[in-house]
Amino acid sequence: MIAHDVRSFHPGQVRALLYTANPENPHFSPPASLHSSDALEATAAVIAQAVGPSGDNAQYLLQLAAFLESVGERDEHVERLAELVRRSQQGGAQSSIN
Numbered sequence: 001m002i003a004h005d006v007r008s009f010h011p012g013q014v015r016a017l018l019y020t021a022n023p024e025n026p027h028f029s030p031p032a033s034l035h036s037s038d039a040l041e042a043t044a045a046v047i048a049q050a051v052g053p054s055g056d057n058a059q060y061l062l063q064l065a066a067f068l069e070s071v072g073e074r075d076e077h078v079e080r081l082a083e084l085v086r087r088s089q090q091g092g093a094q095s096s097i098n
Contacts, residue, residue, distance in 0.1 A: 017054070044084035058085050 021028055029046060050057035065082035068075055 019054075040080055041084060044081050044088060047081060048085045048088040058089065061085055 023030075029043065047057045047061050054060070061078070062082055062085065065075075065078050068078060
């Protein structure tokens, strides 16, 4: 993914909140491989149900996916996770996510 200078979208001062993940965090989950459907589905299942102090994780993921698409960026991992989370939210008809 190519980083964008957010000032090009919104001139002026920008407030931002950055989340990082590292193995020292007790809630850390290693990245799921794009080539392992079981790992992706397990990660999507966690995302679909996770809620933290900043809100609903599924909504964060879906908004991230929508933003990336709106600026013409492709992130295959984010796109696939978003697809699996959407399926889960629609009742899991096409996915094994509960």
